[in-house]
Amino acid sequence: MEKDTHLDIYHQMVLIRRVEERATELYQQGKIGGFLHLYIGQEAVSTGLVAARRPQDRIITAYRDHGVALNVGIPATQVLAELLGKATGMSKGKGGSMHMADVERNFWGGHAIVGAHLPIAAGMALADQYSGSNGVTICMFGDGATNIGFFHEALNLSKVWNLPVLWVCENNRYGMGTAVKRASAVDEIRQKANGYGIPNAAVDGMDVMAVRQAAGEALEKIRAGEGPFLLEALTYRFRGHSMGDPERYRDSSEVKKWQENDPIGIYRAYLTAEGLAIEPELDAIENSVEEEVQAAVQFAESSPEPAPEELFTDVYAA
Amino acid sequence: MPRITMRQAISQALWEEMERDERVFIMGEEVGIWGGTYAVTKGFYDHFGEKRVRDTPIAEAAIVGAGIGAAMAGLRPISELMTVNFAFSAMDHIVNEAAKMHYMFGGQMRVPLVIRTVGGGGRQLGATHSQTPDAVFAHFPGLKVVAPGTPYDAKGLLKAAIRSDDPVFFIEHATMYQVRGEVPEEEYLVPIGESKIQRPGRDATIITYSKGLDWSLKAADQLAKEGIEVEVVDLRTLRPLDMEPVVASVQRTNRAVVVEEGWRSYGVGAEVAARIQEEAFDYLDAPVLRVAQKEVPLPYNRTLEQSALPQVADVVRAVKEVL
Numbered sequence: 001m002e003k004d005t006h007l008d009i010y011h012q013m014v015l016i017r018r019v020e021e022r023a024t025e026l027y028q029q030g031k032i033g034g035f036l037h038l039y040i041g042q043e044a045v046s047t048g049l050v051a052a053r054r055p056q057d058r059i060i061t062a063y064r065d066h067g068v069a070l071n072v073g074i075p076a077t078q079v080l081a082e083l084l085g086k087a088t089g090m091s092k093g094k095g096g097s098m099h100m101a102d103v104e105r106n107f108w109g110g111h112a113i114v115g116a117h118l119p120i121a122a123g124m125a126l127a128d129q130y131s132g133s134n135g136v137t138i139c140m141f142g143d144g145a146t147n148i149g150f151f152h153e154a155l156n157l158s159k160v161w162n163l164p165v166l167w168v169c170e171n172n173r174y175g176m177g178t179a180v181k182r183a184s185a186v187d188e189i190r191q192k193a194n195g196y197g198i199p200n201a202a203v204d205g206m207d208v209m210a211v212r213q214a215a216g217e218a219l220e221k222i223r224a225g226e227g228p229f230l231l232e233a234l235t236y237r238f239r240g241h242s243m244g245d246p247e248r249y250r251d252s253s254e255v256k257k258w259q260e261n262d263p264i265g266i267y268r269a270y271l272t273a274e275g276l277a278i279e280p281e282l283d284a285i286e287n288s289v290e291e292e293v294q295a296a297v298q299f300a301e302s303s304p305e306p307a308p309e310e311l312f313t314d315v316y317a318a
Numbered sequence: 319m320p321r322i323t324m325r326q327a328i329s330q331a332l333w334e335e336m337e338r339d340e341r342v343f344i345m346g347e348e349v350g351i352w353g354g355t356y357a358v359t360k361g362f363y364d365h366f367g368e369k370r371v372r373d374t375p376i377a378e379a380a381i382v383g384a385g386i387g388a389a390m391a392g393l394r395p396i397s398e399l400m401t402v403n404f405a406f407s408a409m410d411h412i413v414n415e416a417a418k419m420h421y422m423f424g425g426q427m428r429v430p431l432v433i434r435t436v437g438g439g440g441r442q443l444g445a446t447h448s449q450t451p452d453a454v455f456a457h458f459p460g461l462k463v464v465a466p467g468t469p470y471d472a473k474g475l476l477k478a479a480i481r482s483d484d485p486v487f488f489i490e491h492a493t494m495y496q497v498r499g500e501v502p503e504e505e506y507l508v509p510i511g512e513s514k515i516q517r518p519g520r521d522a523t524i525i526t527y528s529k530g531l532d533w534s535l536k537a538a539d540q541l542a543k544e545g546i547e548v549e550v551v552d553l554r555t556l557r558p559l560d561m562e563p564v565v566a567s568v569q570r571t572n573r574a575v576v577v578e579e580g581w582r583s584y585g586v587g588a589e590v591a592a593r594i595q596e597e598a599f600d601y602l603d604a605p606v607l608r609v610a611q612k613e614v615p616l617p618y619n620r621t622l623e624q625s626a627l628p629q630v631a632d633v634v635r636a637v638k639e640v641l
Contacts, residue, residue, distance in 0.1 A: 058391070092424030101423045108390065109423060113414050119380045120415060123387020123395070130343070130369065130393060150410075153380035160375060314425035315459050316558075317483035 048211025144175025346398025
């Protein structure tokens with residue numbers, strides 16, 4: 001892997017972290033409404049997946065979607081503008097935090113109903129199979145989504161039709177405030193794929209290189225026509241489920257322990273230990289991200305509100 | 319002009335659109351080898367092959383959800399739900415996904431999906447297999463809801479639905495597949511969102527659609543023998559609802575009856591009656607009446623079932639009441 005690629009990956013992870021931190025402030029200032037699900041702690045998962053994909057590979061995720069949005073290259077300006085409900089957001093301020101997407105970048109959302117995007121992902125994979133594209137659809141979802149029927153209908157269909165889809169479960173240990181053990185009959189989520197004859201693997205979701213490697217291997221198998229694959233990324237969200245989560249369901253000691261496994265810290269240590277980057281280079285990236293996010297916040301805050309007539313546009317395409 | 323059945327008209331629409339556009343395909347329960355439970359896709363599997371006529375598991379969320387995804391990715395899927403009663407298992411995908419995808423992402427995504435399904439009672443299938451919940455689906459902006467009452471409209475509207483860039487919920491009626499009507503041999507489309515006067519008259523207006531059209535036309539024939547000429551307006555599309563011919567008709571007749579098969583409460587009749595009083599209140603000489611299903615789950619017993627469903631006599635009685 002080229003050094004520039006490594007530095008870009010580092011940049012992406014730091015960018016996600018800083019955008020989420022600024023979003024927290026903006027939310028506390030009352031400038032962001034509704035829900036705000038932060039990706040802090042899970043950055044290695046989406047970054048590793050996007051680093052492994054090819055341009056023809058679609059990616060689709062759930063409502064914790066700011067990470068993917070930034071990974072696929074949507075400028076922080078547009079992400080923050082969407083959070084602020086501005087006309088310059090990529091969904092024109094009509095989607096908000098949970099509905100980020102950029103079709104041009106093959107990022108298909110941002111879906112807010114738990115598990116509902118899994119059958120949709122199967123349909124996208126069907127379209128690629130149907131039209132003879134060698135693209136793979138990467139579908140991310142949380143551990144909580146594996147308990148709803150949509151997951152099971154989608155996995156079954158994907159195997160029956162041998163669809164080119166990479167199922168990625170981000171197991172962050174809690175569906176909202178309910179621990180995996182309290183909600184799922186098996187706490188090793190990937191075992192559920194066995195019931196559908198879908199090959200699967202687990203990966204350290206705090207290690208971006210491990211995610212990239214595992215996803216890359218799975219994608220090539222799928223691309224070769226081997227059908228769906230499920231990857232379970234073991235990760236942890238450092239913040240609450242959404243804003244205003246009292247976090248009564250977990251000990252602060254548990255959170256602290258995981259924070260010692262910070263995916264950005266792990267990657268930074270890897271880069272310096274392997275001689276792929278030196279500290280000043282990484283510091284320079286951190287500084288440039290600060291400036292980038294600062295400018296993005298300014299852009300978003302100074303962007304116009306959607307025009308009143310936008311209320312009635314896009315209800316129908318035709 | 320040839321007179322063909324509703325089944326043939328729908329089948330022709332699907333066949334012609336599949337021949338015309340490689341992106342059009344059908345998926346659903348028993349659409350392939352079986353030929354469709356109402357025999358609409360009989361012969362399709364052999365002609366178009368399993369790639370384009372896809373038997374699915376019994377998994378409605380997957381049938382609609384995969385249709386949405388394939389449509390977003392550029393295909394023109396037809397997701398078939400064996401009956402509208404099973405659409406409730408796919409409700410999230412119909413109302414939370416298909417209907418909102420275009421708006422919610424600021425116009426980035428399109429869902430050119432047709433969900434074909436079958437509703438209606440009268441076949442002694444019991445409470446869970448006999449519903450007419452059309453109004454439920456018509457409640458959601460972003461979805462288009464079509465329910466034709468003639469073979470001509472069924473063919474033209476289905477072809478228009480397949481070519482539409484929006485999700486269309488297309489409701490056929492289980493007891494109307496043998497209904498015959500004139501259908502031209504040359505190609506035509508019927509635009510979605512246009513109501514139509516199916517029978518002109520001066521004394522009262524009946525507003526109806528789907529199976530209600532059949533009852534209404536029969537009632538109009540009976541009333542004509544007594545010298546009462548009713549105008550019958552067929553909505554054809556429930557969303558977007560075209561009130562213009564309805565209002566124009568009521569302005570001429572000053573009397574209106576809405577006929578539907580679904581339950582009265584919160585139904586199509588409730589909506590149409592409200593719109594008439596909003597848009598033509600000064601023209602009304604009588605309250606708008608509704609003929610609809612009794613407020614019970616449909617029973618199995620034939621006599622009980624028929625007494626819960628609207629009858630031609632109910633329509634005749636309602637018209638006389640507003641005169």
